[in-house]
Amino acid sequence: MQIDPNLRALNRFGLGARPGERSAIDARAWLSRQVRPEVALLRDPNLDSTQTIINDLVRLREQGKRSKETRQAVRQAGRKRAGDEMQAALSHAVTTDAPFAERLVRFWGNHFAVSMQSEQLVGHVAGAYEREAIRPHVFGRFEDMVLATSMHPAMLIYLDQVRSIGPNSKAGSRNGRGLNENYARELMELHTLGVDGGYTQTDVEQLALMLTGWTVGGVFRGQSNNKPQPFMFLDRVHEPGAKTLLNRRFAEAGVEEGRRAISMLCQHPATATFIATKLVRHFVADQPHPLDVDYIARVFARSNGDLRAVSLALIDLDGALHGEQRKFRTPQEFLIAAARALGLKTLDRKAVRTLQSMRHVPWSPSSPAGYSDTIVDWADPDSLLRRADLAQQLAKMMRRQSVDVRAILADTVESSNAKALADLIAQQATPQLQLALLVASPDFQWR
Amino acid sequence: MSSFNRRSFLSAACAGGLATTFAPSLSFAQTAGDRRFVFVLLRGAMDGLHAVVPVGDPSYRAARGKLAYGAGDLNPLDDLFSLAPGLSPLAESYRSGELMPVQGLAIPYRTRSHFDAQSILETGLDRPVGAASGWLNRTLEVLGGSTSTGIAVGGSLPLSMQGRVPVATWAPSASRAGSEGFIDDLAQLYNLDPVLADPFTAALTLEEQAMVMSDGSNRSRRGLAQFEQLFAATGRFLNAPDGARIASLEFSGWDTHAGQGMAGGTLDRRLQALADGLLALKAEFSAQAWSKTVVVVTTEFGRTVAANGNVGTDHGTGGAALLFGGAVRGGRVLADWPGLADRQLYEGRDLRPTLDTRQLLKGVLAAQFDLRRAELDSLVFPDSRAVLALGGLLT
Numbered sequence: 141m142q143i144d145p146n147l148r149a150l151n152r153f154g155l156g157a158r159p160g161e162r163s164a165i166d167a168r169a170w171l172s173r174q175v176r177p178e179v180a181l182l183r184d185p186n187l188d189s190t191q192t193i194i195n196d197l198v199r200l201r202e203q204g205k206r207s208k209e210t211r212q213a214v215r216q217a218g219r220k221r222a223g224d225e226m227q228a229a230l231s232h233a234v235t236t237d238a239p240f241a242e243r244l245v246r247f248w249g250n251h252f253a254v255s256m257q258s259e260q261l262v263g264h265v266a267g268a269y270e271r272e273a274i275r276p277h278v279f280g281r282f283e284d285m286v287l288a289t290s291m292h293p294a295m296l297i298y299l300d301q302v303r304s305i306g307p308n309s310k311a312g313s314r315n316g317r318g319l320n321e322n323y324a325r326e327l328m329e330l331h332t333l334g335v336d337g338g339y340t341q342t343d344v345e346q347l348a349l350m351l352t353g354w355t356v357g358g359v360f361r362g363q364s365n366n367k368p369q370p371f372m373f374l375d376r377v378h379e380p381g382a383k384t385l386l387n388r389r390f391a392e393a394g395v396e397e398g399r400r401a402i403s404m405l406c407q408h409p410a411t412a413t414f415i416a417t418k419l420v421r422h423f424v425a426d427q428p429h430p431l432d433v434d435y436i437a438r439v440f441a442r443s444n445g446d447l448r449a450v451s452l453a454l455i456d457l458d459g460a461l462h463g464e465q466r467k468f469r470t471p472q473e474f475l476i477a478a479a480r481a482l483g484l485k486t487l488d489r490k491a492v493r494t495l496q497s498m499r500h501v502p503w504s505p506s507s508p509a510g511y512s513d514t515i516v517d518w519a520d521p522d523s524l525l526r527r528a529d530l531a532q533q534l535a536k537m538m539r540r541q542s543v544d545v546r547a548i549l550a551d552t553v554e555s556s557n558a559k560a561l562a563d564l565i566a567q568q569a570t571p572q573l574q575l576a577l578l579v580a581s582p583d584f585q586w587r
Numbered sequence: 588m589s590s591f592n593r594r595s596f597l598s599a600a601c602a603g604g605l606a607t608t609f610a611p612s613l614s615f616a617q618t619a620g621d622r623r624f625v626f627v628l629l630r631g632a633m634d635g636l637h638a639v640v641p642v643g644d645p646s647y648r649a650a651r652g653k654l655a656y657g658a659g660d661l662n663p664l665d666d667l668f669s670l671a672p673g674l675s676p677l678a679e680s681y682r683s684g685e686l687m688p689v690q691g692l693a694i695p696y697r698t699r700s701h702f703d704a705q706s707i708l709e710t711g712l713d714r715p716v717g718a719a720s721g722w723l724n725r726t727l728e729v730l731g732g733s734t735s736t737g738i739a740v741g742g743s744l745p746l747s748m749q750g751r752v753p754v755a756t757w758a759p760s761a762s763r764a765g766s767e768g769f770i771d772d773l774a775q776l777y778n779l780d781p782v783l784a785d786p787f788t789a790a791l792t793l794e795e796q797a798m799v800m801s802d803g804s805n806r807s808r809r810g811l812a813q814f815e816q817l818f819a820a821t822g823r824f825l826n827a828p829d830g831a832r833i834a835s836l837e838f839s840g841w842d843t844h845a846g847q848g849m850a851g852g853t854l855d856r857r858l859q860a861l862a863d864g865l866l867a868l869k870a871e872f873s874a875q876a877w878s879k880t881v882v883v884v885t886t887e888f889g890r891t892v893a894a895n896g897n898v899g900t901d902h903g904t905g906g907a908a909l910l911f912g913g914a915v916r917g918g919r920v921l922a923d924w925p926g927l928a929d930r931q932l933y934e935g936r937d938l939r940p941t942l943d944t945r946q947l948l949k950g951v952l953a954a955q956f957d958l959r960r961a962e963l964d965s966l967v968f969p970d971s972r973a974v975l976a977l978g979g980l981l982t
Binding site: 255257258259322325326329468497499506507509512515516517519520521522523524525526528529532556557560561564567568573576577580581582583585 | 700702703706710715716719739742743744745746749751753754755756757758760766769770772773775776777779780782783786787789790793794
């Protein structure tokens with residue numbers, strides 16, 4: 141099979157080729173041009189900031205105290221927000237001219253996963269979380285992204301940081317409630333060092349103590365005097381005294397302790413390797429090559445976690461634009477690539493429902509590890525038939541338009557059986573069925 | 588379409604890039620053979636006291652209030668317990684020894700969050716941490732991965748089934764009718780793909796095998812009728828000589844905070860659909876295969892003993908489970924009954940748990956698949972040596 145780096149760049153590093161792009165770009169130039177911080181932002185006047193969302197929540201509650209109607213109203217508002225955010229994010233992915241940046245947004249959003257399945261409140265802010273804590277840092281410093289996620293309500297609520305109370309703090313000694321290690325553990329296991337990163341249960345507890353006091357302002361019980369704000373440090377919840385993390389002693393420093401801990405974790409060599417492994421797995425192969433991982437880890441460590449440098453280094457990997465290995469598209473990647481190939485301009489709520497049947501709704505993984513990035517979790521029998529269903533559904537949306545199926549095929553699909561695919565497509569009775577077969581074909585499931 | 592063979596699916600899948608990394612000890616592992624296991628998760632916390640009813644407890648009526656049944660409404664099991672009206676279809680299974688209700692069990696960590704509790708139940712760990720694999724998948728792994736097979740039925744791939752071993756999936760779908768020609772053409776293309784050919788073939792074979800509805804389609808049924816459709820399809824998959832051996836099913840809608848109802852009410856109708864579903868599953872088995880089958884039905888936690896202000900119940904602790912199947916040594920209720928008097932309750936409101944869910948699951952897996960203790964204690968349910976498997980559950 142002849143590998144065309146342009147098509148590889150569009151499909152593997154982008155979100156799926158659109159007709160006409162393949163011959164119009166130069167793979168490397170096209171990719172590196174997208175590595176600019178402002179390109180990764182999503183500005184949509186219809187979407188609210190985290191601050192506005194929190195103000196709304198507090199206002200709703202104040203109006204109705206704790207009545208059933210209030211709870212219902214809050215739930216409804218959350219559902220509407222989540223739906224609007226998903227539609228906006230998916231439509232942006234379908235139409236963006238910087239799909240490499242967008243792919244990285246999705247990668248990092250999944251790395252720092254939050255899930256609306258856990259707590260209703262996460263649904264209100266999950267979209268804003270991606271826009272405010274992930275997007276601004278995709279080509280910035282890794283440490284800044286960790287900090288932004290750690291201080292956002294979506295993460296503070298999802299991983300129970302808001303419930304964690306220093307046992308010897310003023311609040312802790314009064315009501316006997318205690319430490320919650322959930323976020324501290326995942327911050328090391330899933331966000332920075334990785335599960336084999338060399339920390340112990342004692343480190344988890346010490347980090348949890350350092351982070352006590354980090355919470356959302358004005359939203360939770362006993363805090364109604366505080367101004368509603370996305371992040372707040374409550375001194376009366378903070379565990380006093382020195383702590384020891386990964387053999388280093390930290391003097392009592394209030395909110396600074398958490399920041400210093402995060403900074404140390406980000407500079408730890410295990411973090412560079414862990415992040416590099418996940419990136420290479422995402423862009424090149426389910427089983428990352430150790431030399432590729434080493435290279436990316438070196439770039440990460442030397443640049444002090446500069447994600448601009450790291451992103452550019454990914455393009456240079458041997459397997460990136462040329463290798464034989466391929467990645468199986470996740471359901472979201474499949475849906476977005478199909479919509480781009482067909483030239484759709486938006487994805488509606490029906491598309492979001494389709495993602496539900498394929499177990500890949502945005503911001504809804506079943507664990508803080510996020511959605512899987514390997515074929516073993518996505519190429520199951522039922523999912524393959526659902527992709528065929530979705531292909532027919534999308535093709536139906538095109539029935540009133542004239543389409544050049546051959547051009548779409550030539551411009552978007554990298555096929556190892558190009559002739560068989562072209563022949564079978566040509567034999568379909570209508571252009572609509574031709575398009576459906578193209579999108580449903582096994583070749584279209586790979587990137 | 589060529590005949591579907593699970594073994595070739597999985598081995599080809601491994602060769603083609605779905606390769607899994609097995610722990611070294613697996614080289615001596617057992618295989619599932621002809622023993623079958625079905626795990627049914629009732630998501631939302633099924634009210635165990637409304638299913639396996641402790642009507643003989645002296646405090647029952649007072650503790651339960653508006654949700655207390657009279658003895659005459661129920662199917663008596665022993666001096667203490669009776670089956671809810673909705674579970675009547677299973678009374679005969681109890682008499683014939685194929686049903687063992689379980690009371691007073693709970694996951695090993697106290698939480699009233701659905702999400703955390705389900706996650707613990709499914710990962711098989713003792714606290715809500717971010718494990719990315721489930722105990723069912725790790726059981727498949729211990730059973731050799733490529734020679735044992737799992738299937739998730741109903742459109743989800745629950746956390747319990749996620750992990751290193753690929754599992755099959757099937758769910759009913761409305762949209763496939765009338766597109767047979769299209770699917771045939773697509774199959775030709777899939778046959779050329781070395782990695783995807785087998786799962787696609789499996790999909791078509793499962794579609795054909797399922798067809799449990801009278802109109803000969805796999806159009807998905809709505810509401811309570813889903814139970815029968817999904818259970819019956821599961822029965823077909825597992826009964827097949829070369830079919831899957833471990834299946835997972837899940838049903839939501841058990842979070843009865845309001846208007847829970849009595850006989851024929853909201854919850855009881857759902858229990859009846861569950862009972863009918865279990866019998867529909869059994870109906871698909873040969874006598875021989877059924878004698879080697881066990882179904883575990885459970886939920887993330889129980890509910891409050893007292894009715895709340897909306898004649899419903901809130902999130903509680905100790906809950907109930909059902910063991911059902913030809914391999915079950917039933918005809919008895921398994922319970923170290925904690926009692927319903929105020930002082931006997933957990934935190935003054937919930938049924939006190941007296942059995943760790945893992946004890947039950949370990950007991951079933953050990954007996955059903957001859958799993959060794961070391962595998963159960965460290966691989967399937969990590970760090971659980973102190974959690975003793977229950978003996979004597981199966982024939």
